[in-house]
Amino acid sequence: MSDTAATEGVHHVGLTVPDLAKTAAFFTQTLGYDQVGERPDYPAIFVSDGTVMITLWQASDPANAVAFDRKNVIGLHHMALKVASQDALDTLHDKLKNTDGVEIEFAPEPLRDGPVRHMMTAIPGGVRIEFIAV
DSSP: OOTTOSOOSOSEEEEEESOHHHHHHIIIIISOOEEEEEETTTTEEEEEOSSOEEEEEEOSOGGGOOOOOTTTSSSOOOEEEEESOHHHHHHHHHHHTTSTTOEEEEEEEEOTTSSOEEEEEEOTTSOEEEEEEO
16 A cells, blocks of 8 residues: 555445435345444445445435436446355355346456456446455
8 A cells, every 4th residue: 555645444434325225225135234333314224245335315306316327427337246256155155146126237257357246236226336355
């Protein structure tokens, strides 16, 4: 790591979602995250895998919200979450392909020519999440 870098990694990522409870359930029940906080007046739920925290905000008007278009909207293109191993990636793929509200953009495959494999999904609410095994 550079001695001149002004930051030290990701503290948290904030995502606006159309259904706060459904997306929080995806992280806690499907991925095994812990709910580490909540602000009902905000409304927001905070989840963590012990390494990174994700803040989930309820969209104020989900019916009229504009879905993200990764090629034409400035902002978060996707978030990549690391998994422990290639086997863990395959197991997660098997679980996610049968999870309501999850769309698999592509199944686990090599990332370019290296030993890393990844897959891309859209979680409930449409946010793109890449899962990657190094």
